[in-house]
Amino acid sequence: xxxxxxxxxxxxxxTIFICMFRAIKGPTxxxxxxxxxxxxxxxxxxxLIVSFLLHETYFVDVAIVYALISFLSxxxxxxxxxxxxxxxx
Amino acid sequence: MxxxxxxxxxxxxxxxxxxxxxxxxxxxxxxxxxxSASKCDTLGAVLCLCSLIVLExxxxxxxxxxxxxxFVWTANPTATHLIAKAEYTRQASLAKIxxxxxxxxx
Numbered sequence: 001x002x003x004x005x006x007x008x009x010x011x012x013x014x015t016i017f018i019c020m021f022r023a024i025k026g027p028t029x030x031x032x033x034x035x036x037x038x039x040x041x042x043x044x045x046x047x048l049i050v051s052f053l054l055h056e057t058y059f060v061d062v063a064i065v066y067a068l069i070s071f072l073s074x075x076x077x078x079x080x081x082x083x084x085x086x087x088x089x
Numbered sequence: 090m091x092x093x094x095x096x097x098x099x100x101x102x103x104x105x106x107x108x109x110x111x112x113x114x115x116x117x118x119x120x121x122x123x124x125s126a127s128k129c130d131t132l133g134a135v136l137c138l139c140s141l142i143v144l145e146x147x148x149x150x151x152x153x154x155x156x157x158x159x160f161v162w163t164a165n166p167t168a169t170h171l172i173a174k175a176e177y178t179r180q181a182s183l184a185k186i187x188x189x190x191x192x193x194x195x
Contacts, residue, residue: 001144004096008137011103015110022113022122030119030176034126037168038113041130041161042106045137048154052141060153067157071164075171082175085182 005049012046028088029081033074040070091143098140105133123173130165134158 016039023035044063051059109129116122138158145151 001092001095004099008099008103012106015106018110019113028119028176030172030179031122033172034119034123034169035113037165037172038109038126038129041134041165044157044161045102045134048138048141048157052144057150060150060157064153064157064160067160067164071160071168074168078168078171078175081172082178084179087183 002053005053009046009049009053012042012049016042016046029077029084033077033081037070037074040066040074044070095140095144098136098143102133102136102140105129105136109133119176120173123169127166127169130169131162134161134165 019035019039019042023032023039026032026035044067047059047063047066051057051063106129109125112125112128113122116125135158138154138161142151142154142158145154
């Protein structure tokens with residue numbers, strides 16, 4: 001079981017690096033924001049799998065706070081994009 | 090038996106994460122990328138969290154997992170919808186500044 005969890009951690013890290021490509025390159029600000037949002041979701045799953053591997057249950061609280069802050073930040077940046085008046089940030 | 094169920098759910102979630110990442114890289118437009126990212130957010134995360142709940146059993150920690158699952162399932166599609174709406178508003182105001190007629194396609 002532990003080998004499968006370690007494999008899934010490595011796979012998630014590889015997909016995070018592929019998403020980072022779009023977050024750096026993306027032509028508009030909304031592209032970058034979508035990529036960062038997906039990276040946040042993958043990080044939540046990664047923290048939870050690491051909490052299983054290390055038998056540390058307080059990592060679950062860290063994941064809850066990470067989900068809340070990620071949602072709040074993407075709402076605020078979407079509001080900034082909406083009020084930017086047409087120009088690409 | 091439990092290991093088989095956990096492995097199936099975990100690999101299903103990883104498959105959806107991989108497909109969503111491929112869509113984010115390969116699709117040509119912002120809105121199609123938002124569509125692909127929404128699949129990645131809901132199905133991938135929910136299947137991975139379900140596998141961890143089955144692995145944990147029923148106790149206080151798995152209740153916190155269910156809390157995270159419900160929050161992710163509601164909040165992430167809302168965030169993707171807001172981003173797509175903001176980008177649509179930006180492109181519409183850009184067309185108004187550059188003088189596109191009302192009956193012309195944007």
